[in-house]
Amino acid sequence: MRMVDIILKKRRGLELTSEEIEFFIQGYTKGEVPDYQAAAFLMAAFFQGLTPRETGDLTMSMARSGDQADLSSIPGIKVDKHSTGGVGDKVTLILGPLVAAAGIPVAKMSGRGLGHTGGTIDKLESIPGFQVTMDNQNFLQQVKRVKLAVVAQTGHLAPADKKLYALRDVTATVDSIPFIAASVMSKKIAAGADAIVLDVKVGSGAFMKNSEDAFSLARTMVEIGTSVGRQTVALVTDMDQPLGFAIGNALEVKEAIETLRGNGPADLRELCIYLGTEMLKLAGIAEDELVARRKLEELLSNGGALNKFKELIEAQGGDPEVVENPDRLPGASSVYPVISDIEGYVREIQSEQVGVVAMWLGAGRATKESVIDLGVGVVLKKKVGDYVKKGEVIADLHVNENKEIAKVADLLRKAYVLQREPVVAKEILLGKVTKESI
Structure with missing residues (x-):
């Protein structure tokens, strides 16, 4: 099998086999396929497109390119959440403790931000002492004990995606729905969750600027998740204005704490409840949306979600007093x-x-x-x-x-x-x- 033949086949608009896609991904990850051939493949696929089967195979090859988390030792259905990113998006800081307080184990691997503000990990690091790295054994034990752990994603999780994204960024092939979907879903699948809830942003502050593209991306990612046996739901949500009021790392942590107190901006609170509702349903904790919403609203009003956030901070070496006194941030x-x-x-x-x-x-x-x-x-x-x-x-x-x-x-x-x-x-x-x- 030769890479030049795979490039030519895709350039002609023909469908690649699973073996050909695997050859490309594994070869590129190992450095056996050079950048110039990978760039030629990306451009051919950008213009000719990928079929749903090709997109699924690309995703799974990328997921297999590095470590794959094994969460089977954690009891219950593990549900992960991913956002395609937006301005003021501090949802994970609220949603993680909220659904963990409802009994869902959340084993979250998050990235750092490149752009407007930091990612979830940067925001958590604004909490004095908070540790975002731990070994796999302690990670699993914490999820069993606390129902929640949030750590920095390692470079060994879907390394093919990291290499390909860097190349897409400099070859004008970023805005391809199959590539975006494969990038997101390869990391989610490698992270080991049983079910996935996706928050696909659309608007002036999102990668997807129009609804047609946002829904197309959402459908592609749900199709990929379903095809590999992961229960997957995608919500398409508005990003024509920043989410909440705060944009900035410690400022967003403060707003998250206020929301966990049962207050906070209405749009932020409502989005967390919508996403949490889907997570509770996928985990089998609530049979319908009304039951799930009532459970989540109760946890926001009775302090259960806030206490879980405090428990998370303490478990990962942070200063739990920031929950009562956010001025310590x-x-x-x-x-x-x-x-x-x-x-x-x-x-x-x-x-x-x-x-x-x-x-x-x-x-x-x-x-x-x-x-x-x-x-x-x-x-x-x-x-x-x-x-x-x-x-x-x-x-x-x-x-x-x-x-x-x-x-x-x-x-x-x-x-x-x-x-x-x-x-x-x-x-x-x-x-x-x-x-x-x-």
Whole structure:
């Protein structure tokens, strides 16, 4: 078997065999297939597309390219959750403790962020002492004991995906639905969960900018999960404005704690309940949505979810006192209010622009080598549908050292689009894809 023949076959629009896909993935992971041939394959597949069977085979080959977690020693149905990413997305910090408190074992492997703000792991590291690495034995024991562990994903989990993503990034082949689906699902399958709930974001602050592409991606990922025996559900959710109010690592942890107290922003709370409902159903803990929702709302109101978060922090060496006193988290040296120079109803908030502001303040990484400032970020004061008076504060910038703060504030101001007529905000949940509705 030769790589050049596989490239030529795909360039002609023919369907590859499982063996040919395996040859490519294993060869590229081991360094036997050079970058220039892998790049040629990616471009051929980008234009010719992949069939559902090819996409499934690509996913499983990538999942087999490295370590595969064995969670079979943990009792119960293990349900994982994945978000395609958005601005202000601190859902895992809330959802993990919430569903663990309901009795679902959550063995979560998360990544670091490259872009607007840190990933889940960076946010957790803003908690003093919190350890995001542990060996496999302690990881499994903690999930058995606490029902929850969140650790940094190792480079040995689906290493083919890491190599391929870096190549896709420099060959203009990132925005391919089969490639995106295979990238996400290979890591989820390798992570060992029995069932997967996907949060597919769509809008100005998401990778998918329109609903058609978002639902196509959701269907592809559900199809892959189903084909390999994983119960999989995808929710398509709105990202035309940041999720919640806080954008920035410690700021998002504070907002997560407030939500776990039963308060927090309505959109963030509602999204966590929607996702949690699907997780409870897949785990067999609730027979329908009404029972699941009631259980989750009860855990938010009675302190069960908050106590589970505290238990997680303590188990992983963090300071549990941050739950009662969030001011123990890293903070910024100053807060700069952003004043609106016009008035009207907020029609939209350009999420990506807000994310860029947060990154400029130091909350995110422009490159893999960038060092995150855990205390800085943005706290919005107005969301879509709110009325803004001229001279009113629309957001606070939490700043350490930044000599161009006026320019940054102006960029944030321009992210707000106002109009004279009242506006009704979109529902956070735009749709659901299951194996029955693919």
